[in-house]
Amino acid sequence: MKSSFPVACLVLCAVLLPAAAGGATAPATPGTTKTEKEYMPYKITRGDRLTISVLGEPDLRVGGIRVEAIGTVILPLVKDVRLVGLTIAEAQDTIARAYREGRFLRDPQVTVTVEEYAPRTVLVSGKVNIQGRQEIPPDTKFTITDLIGKAGGFTETARSKEVKVTRTMPDGTLKVFTLDVESAMKGRSSASARDAGFVLEPDDIIYVPEKII
CATH class of the missing domain: 3.10.560.10 (Outer membrane lipoprotein wza domain like)
Structure with missing residues:
Protein backbone atom coordinates (compact mmCIF):
# COMPACT_ATOMS: atom_id res chain seq x y z
CA MET A 1 0.00 0.00 0.00
CA LYS A 2 1.42 3.31 -1.03
CA SER A 3 1.79 6.03 1.58
CA SER A 4 -0.67 8.92 1.35
CA PHE A 5 1.79 11.32 3.04
CA PRO A 6 2.90 13.16 -0.16
CA VAL A 7 -0.71 13.70 -1.20
CA ALA A 8 -1.61 15.05 2.23
CA CYS A 9 1.31 17.49 2.06
CA LEU A 10 0.18 18.79 -1.31
CA VAL A 11 -3.36 19.34 -0.04
CA LEU A 12 -2.10 21.15 3.05
CA CYS A 13 0.12 23.44 0.96
CA ALA A 14 -2.76 24.24 -1.38
CA VAL A 15 -4.82 25.40 1.61
CA LEU A 16 -2.13 27.36 3.45
CA LEU A 17 -0.44 29.23 0.58
CA PRO A 18 -3.48 31.33 -0.54
CA ALA A 19 -4.22 32.21 3.08
CA ALA A 20 -0.65 33.37 3.61
CA ALA A 21 -0.76 35.41 0.43
CA GLY A 22 -4.06 37.02 1.42
CA GLY A 23 -2.73 38.00 4.84
CA ALA A 24 0.49 39.52 3.52
CA THR A 25 0.88 43.24 4.00
CA ALA A 26 1.68 45.22 0.86
CA PRO A 27 4.83 47.33 1.12
CA ALA A 28 4.34 51.03 1.67
CA THR A 29 4.25 53.03 -1.52
CA PRO A 30 7.16 55.47 -1.69
CA GLY A 31 6.23 59.12 -1.70
CA THR A 32 3.14 58.92 0.52
CA THR A 33 4.62 59.56 3.96
CA LYS A 34 3.22 62.31 6.13
CA THR A 35 6.66 63.88 6.39
CA GLU A 36 6.66 64.95 2.74
CA LYS A 37 6.06 68.65 2.24
CA GLU A 38 3.45 69.89 -0.16
CA TYR A 39 4.69 71.97 -3.09
CA MET A 40 3.64 75.60 -3.10
CA PRO A 41 4.14 78.08 -5.96
CA TYR A 42 6.88 80.57 -5.13
CA LYS A 43 5.74 84.02 -4.04
CA ILE A 44 7.91 87.07 -4.66
CA THR A 45 9.29 88.63 -1.49
CA ARG A 46 11.11 91.83 -0.57
CA GLY A 47 14.74 91.80 -1.65
CA ASP A 48 14.31 89.32 -4.50
CA ARG A 49 16.30 90.24 -7.61
CA LEU A 50 14.22 89.94 -10.79
CA THR A 51 14.61 90.14 -14.55
CA ILE A 52 11.51 91.41 -16.33
CA SER A 53 11.06 91.45 -20.10
CA VAL A 54 8.28 92.08 -22.60
CA LEU A 55 8.18 90.10 -25.83
CA GLY A 56 9.20 92.25 -28.80
CA GLU A 57 9.99 95.27 -26.58
CA PRO A 58 13.74 95.21 -25.80
CA ASP A 59 13.66 98.76 -24.41
CA LEU A 60 11.33 97.62 -21.61
CA ARG A 61 13.62 94.86 -20.37
CA VAL A 62 15.09 95.35 -16.90
CA GLY A 63 17.61 92.97 -15.36
CA GLY A 64 18.68 92.49 -11.76
CA ILE A 65 16.04 94.79 -10.33
CA ARG A 66 15.41 94.49 -6.59
CA VAL A 67 11.97 94.30 -5.03
CA GLU A 68 11.90 97.32 -2.72
CA ALA A 69 11.13 97.19 1.00
CA ILE A 70 7.66 98.53 0.23
CA GLY A 71 7.09 95.59 -2.13
CA THR A 72 7.33 97.38 -5.48
CA VAL A 73 9.63 97.50 -8.50
CA ILE A 74 10.22 100.48 -10.77
CA LEU A 75 9.63 99.69 -14.45
CA PRO A 76 9.93 101.78 -17.63
CA LEU A 77 6.81 103.84 -18.39
CA VAL A 78 4.59 102.38 -15.64
CA LYS A 79 6.86 103.31 -12.70
CA ASP A 80 5.99 101.54 -9.41
CA VAL A 81 4.33 98.12 -9.66
CA ARG A 82 3.62 96.14 -6.49
CA LEU A 83 4.76 92.51 -6.81
CA VAL A 84 5.44 91.32 -3.25
CA GLY A 85 3.32 88.33 -2.25
CA LEU A 86 2.49 87.40 -5.86
CA THR A 87 3.36 84.19 -7.67
CA ILE A 88 5.40 84.49 -10.87
CA ALA A 89 2.26 84.06 -12.99
CA GLU A 90 0.40 86.70 -10.97
CA ALA A 91 3.34 89.11 -11.26
CA GLN A 92 3.43 88.69 -15.04
CA ASP A 93 -0.32 89.38 -15.25
CA THR A 94 0.01 92.43 -12.98
CA ILE A 95 2.78 93.99 -15.07
CA ALA A 96 0.94 93.25 -18.32
CA ARG A 97 -2.19 94.90 -16.93
CA ALA A 98 -0.20 97.99 -15.93
CA TYR A 99 1.07 98.41 -19.50
CA ARG A 100 -2.42 97.85 -20.93
CA GLU A 101 -4.16 100.23 -18.56
CA GLY A 102 -1.51 102.87 -19.19
CA ARG A 103 -2.25 102.51 -22.92
CA PHE A 104 1.40 101.77 -23.64
CA LEU A 105 0.88 98.27 -25.08
CA ARG A 106 -2.20 96.48 -26.34
CA ASP A 107 -1.35 92.86 -25.49
CA PRO A 108 2.02 92.66 -23.69
CA GLN A 109 3.58 89.23 -23.12
CA VAL A 110 5.56 89.61 -19.90
CA THR A 111 8.16 87.23 -18.49
CA VAL A 112 9.39 87.45 -14.89
CA THR A 113 12.43 85.47 -13.72
CA VAL A 114 13.86 85.35 -10.20
CA GLU A 115 17.61 85.81 -10.56
CA GLU A 116 18.38 85.83 -6.85
CA TYR A 117 16.20 84.84 -3.91
CA ALA A 118 16.17 87.03 -0.83
CA PRO A 119 16.49 85.31 2.56
CA ARG A 120 13.04 84.07 3.56
Missing part, protein backbone atom coordinates in the same frame (compact mmCIF):
# COMPACT_ATOMS: atom_id res chain seq x y z
CA THR A 121 12.58 84.23 7.30
CA VAL A 122 9.97 84.61 10.00
CA LEU A 123 10.53 85.93 13.51
CA VAL A 124 9.32 83.96 16.53
CA SER A 125 9.41 85.25 20.10
CA GLY A 126 7.75 84.64 23.44
CA LYS A 127 7.33 81.28 25.13
CA VAL A 128 9.20 78.96 22.79
CA ASN A 129 12.49 77.23 23.50
CA ILE A 130 14.38 78.79 20.57
CA GLN A 131 13.53 82.43 19.84
CA GLY A 132 14.69 84.42 16.83
CA ARG A 133 14.58 84.17 13.06
CA GLN A 134 13.82 80.91 11.31
CA GLU A 135 14.32 80.29 7.60
CA ILE A 136 11.40 78.97 5.59
CA PRO A 137 11.71 76.99 2.34
CA PRO A 138 10.78 78.83 -0.88
CA ASP A 139 8.66 76.23 -2.67
CA THR A 140 6.96 74.20 0.05
CA LYS A 141 4.28 74.92 2.59
CA PHE A 142 5.76 75.84 5.98
CA THR A 143 3.03 75.80 8.61
CA ILE A 144 2.80 77.22 12.11
CA THR A 145 3.24 73.71 13.53
CA ASP A 146 6.41 73.29 11.44
CA LEU A 147 7.74 76.51 12.94
CA ILE A 148 7.01 75.53 16.54
CA GLY A 149 8.85 72.28 15.90
CA LYS A 150 11.91 74.17 14.58
CA ALA A 151 11.70 76.50 17.57
CA GLY A 152 12.08 73.58 19.97
CA GLY A 153 8.45 73.50 21.03
CA PHE A 154 6.55 75.53 23.59
CA THR A 155 7.80 76.24 27.10
CA GLU A 156 5.74 75.04 30.06
CA THR A 157 4.28 78.51 30.58
CA ALA A 158 3.21 79.07 26.96
CA ARG A 159 -0.37 80.06 26.20
CA SER A 160 -0.26 77.93 23.07
CA LYS A 161 -3.97 78.19 22.31
CA GLU A 162 -3.56 81.89 21.49
CA VAL A 163 -0.48 82.19 19.29
CA LYS A 164 -0.36 85.52 17.44
CA VAL A 165 0.84 85.86 13.84
CA THR A 166 1.27 89.41 12.52
CA ARG A 167 1.47 89.73 8.75
CA THR A 168 2.03 92.62 6.36
CA MET A 169 -0.64 92.31 3.69
CA PRO A 170 -0.05 93.11 -0.03
CA ASP A 171 -1.62 96.57 0.44
CA GLY A 172 0.79 97.36 3.29
CA THR A 173 -1.68 96.97 6.16
CA LEU A 174 -1.05 94.71 9.16
CA LYS A 175 -3.28 91.76 10.00
CA VAL A 176 -3.11 89.69 13.19
CA PHE A 177 -4.17 86.02 13.26
CA THR A 178 -4.83 84.19 16.54
CA LEU A 179 -4.22 80.44 16.31
CA ASP A 180 -4.95 77.49 18.62
CA VAL A 181 -1.68 75.71 17.87
CA GLU A 182 -1.79 73.44 20.93
CA SER A 183 -4.99 71.71 19.82
CA ALA A 184 -3.66 71.40 16.27
CA MET A 185 -0.41 69.77 17.39
CA LYS A 186 -2.18 67.35 19.73
CA GLY A 187 -4.78 66.38 17.12
CA ARG A 188 -7.73 67.46 19.22
CA SER A 189 -11.18 67.55 17.64
CA SER A 190 -11.49 71.19 18.67
CA ALA A 191 -8.62 72.17 16.35
CA SER A 192 -9.74 73.94 13.19
CA ALA A 193 -8.35 73.11 9.76
CA ARG A 194 -7.09 76.69 9.47
CA ASP A 195 -5.11 76.50 12.70
CA ALA A 196 -3.59 73.10 11.87
CA GLY A 197 -2.54 74.07 8.34
CA PHE A 198 -1.85 77.79 8.69
CA VAL A 199 0.90 78.56 6.17
CA LEU A 200 3.53 81.11 7.16
CA GLU A 201 4.88 83.73 4.76
CA PRO A 202 8.19 85.63 4.72
CA ASP A 203 8.44 88.40 7.33
CA ASP A 204 5.58 87.02 9.46
CA ILE A 205 6.05 87.81 13.16
CA ILE A 206 4.97 85.07 15.56
CA TYR A 207 4.45 85.69 19.26
CA VAL A 208 3.63 83.04 21.86
CA PRO A 209 2.18 84.70 24.97
CA GLU A 210 2.56 83.50 28.56
CA LYS A 211 -0.18 81.74 30.48
CA ILE A 212 -2.16 83.88 32.88
CA ILE A 213 -1.84 82.25 36.30
Whole structure:
Protein backbone atom coordinates (compact mmCIF):
# COMPACT_ATOMS: atom_id res chain seq x y z
CA MET A 1 0.00 0.00 0.00
CA LYS A 2 1.42 3.31 -1.03
CA SER A 3 1.79 6.03 1.58
CA SER A 4 -0.67 8.92 1.35
CA PHE A 5 1.79 11.32 3.04
CA PRO A 6 2.90 13.16 -0.16
CA VAL A 7 -0.71 13.70 -1.20
CA ALA A 8 -1.61 15.05 2.23
CA CYS A 9 1.31 17.49 2.06
CA LEU A 10 0.18 18.79 -1.31
CA VAL A 11 -3.36 19.34 -0.04
CA LEU A 12 -2.10 21.15 3.05
CA CYS A 13 0.12 23.44 0.96
CA ALA A 14 -2.76 24.24 -1.38
CA VAL A 15 -4.82 25.40 1.61
CA LEU A 16 -2.13 27.36 3.45
CA LEU A 17 -0.44 29.23 0.58
CA PRO A 18 -3.48 31.33 -0.54
CA ALA A 19 -4.22 32.21 3.08
CA ALA A 20 -0.65 33.37 3.61
CA ALA A 21 -0.76 35.41 0.43
CA GLY A 22 -4.06 37.02 1.42
CA GLY A 23 -2.73 38.00 4.84
CA ALA A 24 0.49 39.52 3.52
CA THR A 25 0.88 43.24 4.00
CA ALA A 26 1.68 45.22 0.86
CA PRO A 27 4.83 47.33 1.12
CA ALA A 28 4.34 51.03 1.67
CA THR A 29 4.25 53.03 -1.52
CA PRO A 30 7.16 55.47 -1.69
CA GLY A 31 6.23 59.12 -1.70
CA THR A 32 3.14 58.92 0.52
CA THR A 33 4.62 59.56 3.96
CA LYS A 34 3.22 62.31 6.13
CA THR A 35 6.66 63.88 6.39
CA GLU A 36 6.66 64.95 2.74
CA LYS A 37 6.06 68.65 2.24
CA GLU A 38 3.45 69.89 -0.16
CA TYR A 39 4.69 71.97 -3.09
CA MET A 40 3.64 75.60 -3.10
CA PRO A 41 4.14 78.08 -5.96
CA TYR A 42 6.88 80.57 -5.13
CA LYS A 43 5.74 84.02 -4.04
CA ILE A 44 7.91 87.07 -4.66
CA THR A 45 9.29 88.63 -1.49
CA ARG A 46 11.11 91.83 -0.57
CA GLY A 47 14.74 91.80 -1.65
CA ASP A 48 14.31 89.32 -4.50
CA ARG A 49 16.30 90.24 -7.61
CA LEU A 50 14.22 89.94 -10.79
CA THR A 51 14.61 90.14 -14.55
CA ILE A 52 11.51 91.41 -16.33
CA SER A 53 11.06 91.45 -20.10
CA VAL A 54 8.28 92.08 -22.60
CA LEU A 55 8.18 90.10 -25.83
CA GLY A 56 9.20 92.25 -28.80
CA GLU A 57 9.99 95.27 -26.58
CA PRO A 58 13.74 95.21 -25.80
CA ASP A 59 13.66 98.76 -24.41
CA LEU A 60 11.33 97.62 -21.61
CA ARG A 61 13.62 94.86 -20.37
CA VAL A 62 15.09 95.35 -16.90
CA GLY A 63 17.61 92.97 -15.36
CA GLY A 64 18.68 92.49 -11.76
CA ILE A 65 16.04 94.79 -10.33
CA ARG A 66 15.41 94.49 -6.59
CA VAL A 67 11.97 94.30 -5.03
CA GLU A 68 11.90 97.32 -2.72
CA ALA A 69 11.13 97.19 1.00
CA ILE A 70 7.66 98.53 0.23
CA GLY A 71 7.09 95.59 -2.13
CA THR A 72 7.33 97.38 -5.48
CA VAL A 73 9.63 97.50 -8.50
CA ILE A 74 10.22 100.48 -10.77
CA LEU A 75 9.63 99.69 -14.45
CA PRO A 76 9.93 101.78 -17.63
CA LEU A 77 6.81 103.84 -18.39
CA VAL A 78 4.59 102.38 -15.64
CA LYS A 79 6.86 103.31 -12.70
CA ASP A 80 5.99 101.54 -9.41
CA VAL A 81 4.33 98.12 -9.66
CA ARG A 82 3.62 96.14 -6.49
CA LEU A 83 4.76 92.51 -6.81
CA VAL A 84 5.44 91.32 -3.25
CA GLY A 85 3.32 88.33 -2.25
CA LEU A 86 2.49 87.40 -5.86
CA THR A 87 3.36 84.19 -7.67
CA ILE A 88 5.40 84.49 -10.87
CA ALA A 89 2.26 84.06 -12.99
CA GLU A 90 0.40 86.70 -10.97
CA ALA A 91 3.34 89.11 -11.26
CA GLN A 92 3.43 88.69 -15.04
CA ASP A 93 -0.32 89.38 -15.25
CA THR A 94 0.01 92.43 -12.98
CA ILE A 95 2.78 93.99 -15.07
CA ALA A 96 0.94 93.25 -18.32
CA ARG A 97 -2.19 94.90 -16.93
CA ALA A 98 -0.20 97.99 -15.93
CA TYR A 99 1.07 98.41 -19.50
CA ARG A 100 -2.42 97.85 -20.93
CA GLU A 101 -4.16 100.23 -18.56
CA GLY A 102 -1.51 102.87 -19.19
CA ARG A 103 -2.25 102.51 -22.92
CA PHE A 104 1.40 101.77 -23.64
CA LEU A 105 0.88 98.27 -25.08
CA ARG A 106 -2.20 96.48 -26.34
CA ASP A 107 -1.35 92.86 -25.49
CA PRO A 108 2.02 92.66 -23.69
CA GLN A 109 3.58 89.23 -23.12
CA VAL A 110 5.56 89.61 -19.90
CA THR A 111 8.16 87.23 -18.49
CA VAL A 112 9.39 87.45 -14.89
CA THR A 113 12.43 85.47 -13.72
CA VAL A 114 13.86 85.35 -10.20
CA GLU A 115 17.61 85.81 -10.56
CA GLU A 116 18.38 85.83 -6.85
CA TYR A 117 16.20 84.84 -3.91
CA ALA A 118 16.17 87.03 -0.83
CA PRO A 119 16.49 85.31 2.56
CA ARG A 120 13.04 84.07 3.56
CA THR A 121 12.58 84.23 7.30
CA VAL A 122 9.97 84.61 10.00
CA LEU A 123 10.53 85.93 13.51
CA VAL A 124 9.32 83.96 16.53
CA SER A 125 9.41 85.25 20.10
CA GLY A 126 7.75 84.64 23.44
CA LYS A 127 7.33 81.28 25.13
CA VAL A 128 9.20 78.96 22.79
CA ASN A 129 12.49 77.23 23.50
CA ILE A 130 14.38 78.79 20.57
CA GLN A 131 13.53 82.43 19.84
CA GLY A 132 14.69 84.42 16.83
CA ARG A 133 14.58 84.17 13.06
CA GLN A 134 13.82 80.91 11.31
CA GLU A 135 14.32 80.29 7.60
CA ILE A 136 11.40 78.97 5.59
CA PRO A 137 11.71 76.99 2.34
CA PRO A 138 10.78 78.83 -0.88
CA ASP A 139 8.66 76.23 -2.67
CA THR A 140 6.96 74.20 0.05
CA LYS A 141 4.28 74.92 2.59
CA PHE A 142 5.76 75.84 5.98
CA THR A 143 3.03 75.80 8.61
CA ILE A 144 2.80 77.22 12.11
CA THR A 145 3.24 73.71 13.53
CA ASP A 146 6.41 73.29 11.44
CA LEU A 147 7.74 76.51 12.94
CA ILE A 148 7.01 75.53 16.54
CA GLY A 149 8.85 72.28 15.90
CA LYS A 150 11.91 74.17 14.58
CA ALA A 151 11.70 76.50 17.57
CA GLY A 152 12.08 73.58 19.97
CA GLY A 153 8.45 73.50 21.03
CA PHE A 154 6.55 75.53 23.59
CA THR A 155 7.80 76.24 27.10
CA GLU A 156 5.74 75.04 30.06
CA THR A 157 4.28 78.51 30.58
CA ALA A 158 3.21 79.07 26.96
CA ARG A 159 -0.37 80.06 26.20
CA SER A 160 -0.26 77.93 23.07
CA LYS A 161 -3.97 78.19 22.31
CA GLU A 162 -3.56 81.89 21.49
CA VAL A 163 -0.48 82.19 19.29
CA LYS A 164 -0.36 85.52 17.44
CA VAL A 165 0.84 85.86 13.84
CA THR A 166 1.27 89.41 12.52
CA ARG A 167 1.47 89.73 8.75
CA THR A 168 2.03 92.62 6.36
CA MET A 169 -0.64 92.31 3.69
CA PRO A 170 -0.05 93.11 -0.03
CA ASP A 171 -1.62 96.57 0.44
CA GLY A 172 0.79 97.36 3.29
CA THR A 173 -1.68 96.97 6.16
CA LEU A 174 -1.05 94.71 9.16
CA LYS A 175 -3.28 91.76 10.00
CA VAL A 176 -3.11 89.69 13.19
CA PHE A 177 -4.17 86.02 13.26
CA THR A 178 -4.83 84.19 16.54
CA LEU A 179 -4.22 80.44 16.31
CA ASP A 180 -4.95 77.49 18.62
CA VAL A 181 -1.68 75.71 17.87
CA GLU A 182 -1.79 73.44 20.93
CA SER A 183 -4.99 71.71 19.82
CA ALA A 184 -3.66 71.40 16.27
CA MET A 185 -0.41 69.77 17.39
CA LYS A 186 -2.18 67.35 19.73
CA GLY A 187 -4.78 66.38 17.12
CA ARG A 188 -7.73 67.46 19.22
CA SER A 189 -11.18 67.55 17.64
CA SER A 190 -11.49 71.19 18.67
CA ALA A 191 -8.62 72.17 16.35
CA SER A 192 -9.74 73.94 13.19
CA ALA A 193 -8.35 73.11 9.76
CA ARG A 194 -7.09 76.69 9.47
CA ASP A 195 -5.11 76.50 12.70
CA ALA A 196 -3.59 73.10 11.87
CA GLY A 197 -2.54 74.07 8.34
CA PHE A 198 -1.85 77.79 8.69
CA VAL A 199 0.90 78.56 6.17
CA LEU A 200 3.53 81.11 7.16
CA GLU A 201 4.88 83.73 4.76
CA PRO A 202 8.19 85.63 4.72
CA ASP A 203 8.44 88.40 7.33
CA ASP A 204 5.58 87.02 9.46
CA ILE A 205 6.05 87.81 13.16
CA ILE A 206 4.97 85.07 15.56
CA TYR A 207 4.45 85.69 19.26
CA VAL A 208 3.63 83.04 21.86
CA PRO A 209 2.18 84.70 24.97
CA GLU A 210 2.56 83.50 28.56
CA LYS A 211 -0.18 81.74 30.48
CA ILE A 212 -2.16 83.88 32.88
CA ILE A 213 -1.84 82.25 36.30
